[in-house]
Amino acid sequence: MSQAPHGTPETMNSDHPRRGEAGQENASAPRQASSISIFGLKKYFDGGVVALDGLDLDIREGEFFTLLGPSGCGKTTLLRMLAGLDTPDDGQISIGGMDVTDTPPHLRSVNTVFQSYALFPHLSVRDNIAFGLKMRGVNSAERQRRVSEIAEFIKLGALIDRRVDQLSGGQRQRIALARALVCEPDVLLLDEPLSALDAGLREQLQIELQRTQKRLGMTFVFVTHDQEEAMVMSDRIAVLNDGRIQQIGTPQEVYERPANSFVARFMGHDNLFEISARDGQRLTTSLGELNSDDVNEGSLALIRPETIELSAPGTPSPHAPINLNRVEGRITERFYRGSNVEYRLDCGTTELMAEVSNSGQRLFKVGDLVKVEIYPEDIVILKDAP
Numbered sequence: 001m002s003q004a005p006h007g008t009p010e011t012m013n014s015d016h017p018r019r020g021e022a023g024q025e026n027a028s029a030p031r032q033a034s035s036i037s038i039f040g041l042k043k044y045f046d047g048g049v050v051a052l053d054g055l056d057l058d059i060r061e062g063e064f065f066t067l068l069g070p071s072g073c074g075k076t077t078l079l080r081m082l083a084g085l086d087t088p089d090d091g092q093i094s095i096g097g098m099d100v101t102d103t104p105p106h107l108r109s110v111n112t113v114f115q116s117y118a119l120f121p122h123l124s125v126r127d128n129i130a131f132g133l134k135m136r137g138v139n140s141a142e143r144q145r146r147v148s149e150i151a152e153f154i155k156l157g158a159l160i161d162r163r164v165d166q167l168s169g170g171q172r173q174r175i176a177l178a179r180a181l182v183c184e185p186d187v188l189l190l191d192e193p194l195s196a197l198d199a200g201l202r203e204q205l206q207i208e209l210q211r212t213q214k215r216l217g218m219t220f221v222f223v224t225h226d227q228e229e230a231m232v233m234s235d236r237i238a239v240l241n242d243g244r245i246q247q248i249g250t251p252q253e254v255y256e257r258p259a260n261s262f263v264a265r266f267m268g269h270d271n272l273f274e275i276s277a278r279d280g281q282r283l284t285t286s287l288g289e290l291n292s293d294d295v296n297e298g299s300l301a302l303i304r305p306e307t308i309e310l311s312a313p314g315t316p317s318p319h320a321p322i323n324l325n326r327v328e329g330r331i332t333e334r335f336y337r338g339s340n341v342e343y344r345l346d347c348g349t350t351e352l353m354a355e356v357s358n359s360g361q362r363l364f365k366v367g368d369l370v371k372v373e374i375y376p377e378d379i380v381i382l383k384d385a386p
Contacts, residue, residue, distance in 0.1 A: 033062040033219040034096035034109070034186035036082065041091035043077055043243075051077040053243035055091070059221060060235075064213050066222045068230040069240035070266065075223045078240075079189050082221060083112045096186055111185040113176050115192045121165040125156055128164055129179045136183075146182050154178040154212070170201045177209070181216070188213075190222045194229065206232050227267050231255060239263050246385070256304070262385035264302050270353045271303040272382070281323075281376070286350045291323040292379035300382045305355040307378035310343065310370045312362070317373065325374040327352075331364050345372065 036059040043051040052074045059065045067075035080086040081093060084105035093101045100108050119128050126147055133143045151157050154174045164172060173193055180188055194202045194209075210233045213220045224230055230237050231251035239246045239254060239262075247259035258264040264272060275298070277284040283292055285301050292301065311317075317324065329345030329352055341363060345352045352372065364370055 033217055035059060035061040036187065036219065036221070037092075037094040038078075039092045041078070041081065041093065042089045043074075043081070043086065044089050050243050052081075052088070052091075055243065055245060057238060057245065057248075059219065062217045062219055064210065064220045064222065064233060064235045066224060066230045066234040066237045067240060068224060068227065068237050068266075070225060073240040074243040075225075075240050076191055079112075079191055079221065079223050082187070083110055083189055084108050085112075109186040110189060111180040111183060111187075112189040112191065113173075113180045113193045115195055119164050119172060119175060119179075122163070124161050124163055125151070125167070125175055126160045128175055129156075129182055132179060132183050150178045150182045153215075154181070155208075169197055170205060173197065173205060177212070181212075181218075185218070187219045187221065190220060192223050192225070195224070195226075202229075209233065239266060241266075241385070257380060258302065258382060260383045260385045261300055264300075264382060269302055269304060271305060273301045273303070273350065275299055275301055275381070283379070283381075287347060287352065288327055288349065290325050290374070290379060291376040292381060293376045294379060294381040296381045298381040298383045300384060302380040302382050303352070303374055303378065304380075305342070305353045306340075307375065308352070308354040308356075309373040310354055310356055310364065311373070313369055313371050315371060320373070321375070323376050325376065325379070327372045327374075329370055329372050331366050331368045331370060334364070334366055336363075345370070347372065 036057075038055060038057040041052050041055040041057075045051055055074070055078065067078060069075050077086060081088055082095075084100070084103060088101065091101070092099060095108065095110065120131070123131070129150060130143045130147045133146060138146075148157075148160075151160050154177055156171070156174055156178060159167065159171060164175060167175070176193070190209075194205055197205065206229060222230075222233065231254075234251055236248060236250055237254050238248045241262055247254055247263045249257075254263065255267050258267055258269070261272060273285040273287045275283050275285050281292055281295075283290045283301055287301070290301060313328065327347050329347040331343050332346050332351075333344035335342040336358075339358055340355050341358050341361075343354045343356070343364065345354060354372070
């Protein structure tokens with residue numbers, strides 16, 4: 001679990017303004033989103049453990065970009081390097097076209113929202129949000145104006161004079177976000193900021209956070225291990241494993257066209273079948289003989305569960321293409337999920353998972369024999385993980 005580093009929130013969060021020659025805040029400097037370029041980034045920990053292995057990455061200006069992967073994949077290490085809290089062993093980091101590889105945290109126009117909030121519990125909401133501005137010498141009138149604006153923007157106006165230790169986890173997370181935004185950084189880094197919240201509040205704040213980013217047009221870099229959270233919030237996703245990027249793409253691309261078996265399995269796909277032989281678009285797999293429209297080379301066939309159609313044996317399919325894939329299966333498990341129903345099927349040589357809409361569909365029972373239909377365009381051919 002990621003924690004905020006030692007020190008006060010303001011010394012660790014890089015909410016330093018752009019500065020003039022005298023080192024003072026340049027109030028007239030325009031605030032804008034920044035692009036991020038990373039080249040050949042490497043990081044090793046004690047014992048030669050590789051955290052980042054020559055990573056290259058470009059994040060677009062004004063993008064909501066998510067680093068997704070399991071624990072230990074390198075995503076938080078990468079975020080800390082962007083913040084300046086960790087130093088790379090090799091490689092380069094540029095923000096807004098400027099090389100910041102060796103720039104200390106307080107000189108980067110970057111701010112971080114930590115999982116642990118890192119708030120001052122004895123101070124009010126107002127004082128927590130204003131603290132960074134006060135440390136930078138922003139005058140009282142300007143502080144109050146900016147704090148009031150961001151508090152209303154983040155829906156904290158009614159709580160502005162409450163103490164932080166009197167508030168809920170969701171309210172505290174909003175305060176941490178407001179404090180990060182009030183100093184108007186060019187890039188906001190978010191290290192699993194919603195992971196400590198319950199499911200309902202987490203879903204609510206996912207939407208609010210995405211709306212906030214779109215309204216501000218700021219570059220957000222978000223770290224999570226939750227696939228659904230990444231898909232809901234992101235413009236693009238980078239899936240990491242063992243310090244390497246496995247795939248970069250939109251949520252739809254990563255989910256529907258995973259680059260390899262690691263990405264497919266991490267995105268929750270169970271229907272992966274080994275291809276033992278191939279004759280054009282005809283595949284010999286552990287599920288049987290299958291037709292696929294995918295011309296890519298690879299050793300695995302992926303069938304997403306929501307693309308599978310189930311019906312009672314003998315049910316006609318009058319408009320089915322001639323190369324439609326058909327197998328039989330017996331329902332071994334059924335999981336009712338409200339709008340959808342998930343089935344596990346025994347198809348003789350292997351198991352298959354199917355997910356069907358609960359909108360007016362017949363619900364099969366455990367033990368039922370069913371006809372399974374899979375369209376050739378829904379079979380994706382993958383390479384194994386590198």
